[in-house]
Amino acid sequence: MEPLDLFSMRESYNRQQIMLCFNGPISRSLIEEIGNALRNYLAADHAHPSAAMDVFGVYIELTQNIRHYAQQQGWTEQDASATVVVARNEAGHYVVSAGNIIRPQDGEAMLARVEALASLDKAELKARYKEQLRKPREADASSGAGLGLIDIARKSSAPLQANLRQLADGRAFLSLRAEI
Amino acid sequence: MNDFSIPGTQSTPAIQGDWAQGILSMQGDSYPENSYELFHQVFEWVERFLKQAGRPLTLELKLLYLNTSSIKAMMDIFDLLEEAHHQHKPVAVNWRYDPRNERVAELAEEFKEDCSFPFAILSHD
Numbered sequence: 001m002e003p004l005d006l007f008s009m010r011e012s013y014n015r016q017q018i019m020l021c022f023n024g025p026i027s028r029s030l031i032e033e034i035g036n037a038l039r040n041y042l043a044a045d046h047a048h049p050s051a052a053m054d055v056f057g058v059y060i061e062l063t064q065n066i067r068h069y070a071q072q073q074g075w076t077e078q079d080a081s082a083t084v085v086v087a088r089n090e091a092g093h094y095v096v097s098a099g100n101i102i103r104p105q106d107g108e109a110m111l112a113r114v115e116a117l118a119s120l121d122k123a124e125l126k127a128r129y130k131e132q133l134r135k136p137r138e139a140d141a142s143s144g145a146g147l148g149l150i151d152i153a154r155k156s157s158a159p160l161q162a163n164l165r166q167l168a169d170g171r172a173f174l175s176l177r178a179e180i
Numbered sequence: 181m182n183d184f185s186i187p188g189t190q191s192t193p194a195i196q197g198d199w200a201q202g203i204l205s206m207q208g209d210s211y212p213e214n215s216y217e218l219f220h221q222v223f224e225w226v227e228r229f230l231k232q233a234g235r236p237l238t239l240e241l242k243l244l245y246l247n248t249s250s251i252k253a254m255m256d257i258f259d260l261l262e263e264a265h266h267q268h269k270p271v272a273v274n275w276r277y278d279p280r281n282e283r284v285a286e287l288a289e290e291f292k293e294d295c296s297f298p299f300a301i302l303s304h305d
Contacts, residue, residue: 036190050281060211060247064213130290147249147252
């Protein structure tokens with residue numbers, strides 16, 4: 001096993017202003033516990049209550065989407081793995097990123113949806129959100145991440161970024177990045 | 181038993197239904213993974229009250245953050261109220277929020293847009 005260099009990990013986290021990061025199987029209670037830690041960090045960071053609620057909301061939607069997806073696929077709790085990072089960028093904005101293993105065709109569909117949302121302004125996003133809210137629950141479940149993704153886009157100050165990496169086992173890794 | 185009380189948790193609001201007073205109250209955050217489990221009993225209580233009680237119903241809300249599945253569940257409850265309002269049944273919502281967090285008022289405002297019954301958004305200190 002390659003020895004862990006905690007010091008260089010720390011240096012890299014500090015350099016990239018990473019407040020919180022997580023990698024591994026993510027359970028319902030873990031989402032809540034990490035969410036708690038995130039809220040405490042945001043309070044200690046003197047984030048405005050509205051900004052703190054937006055960051056928390058984006059974190060919740062991203063991680064719950066990952067859990068829902070794994071459940072839909074019938075994957076075990078162990079397979080419901082997520083990579084989650086909350087950081088600040090140079091401009092001082094909070095950035096929430098989350099990644100998970102996904103079937104390549106689902107990943108392609110997500111890229112298309114993120115791209116479609118990117119061209120919408122706030123008013124158009126709101127209209128799309130209300131339209132999605134009125135759709136039957138089943139329609140939302142089968143498409144997955146419908147309302148959540150629009151909600152994240154509405155809370156973001158810049159278009160969402162998504163990328164997909166093909167893995168050797170035929171699956172893919174999807175990364176989503178939201179800047180609040 | 182027509183009254184009910186569900187204690188709040190970190191991710192679910194405290195909810196009380198008072199049949200005699202015609203008041204349904206909710207306080208706190210709501211971001212459970214499965215909102216349906218929590219809200220269907222609230223939905224059923226409201227539905228039953230509107231059918232049977234023959235009295236005004238008021239929702240007293242101090243809700244804070246709602247995830248999208250909780251928002252969908254709340255919309256279903258407001259739709260019940262809207263339908264009752266169209267049948268000339270008296271229904272109302274009072275949503276109280278902390279003025280330091282305008283996101284809560286914005287959230288309440290978006291619900292209010294789709295409701296024609298009395299819907300008050302009140303700041304408290």
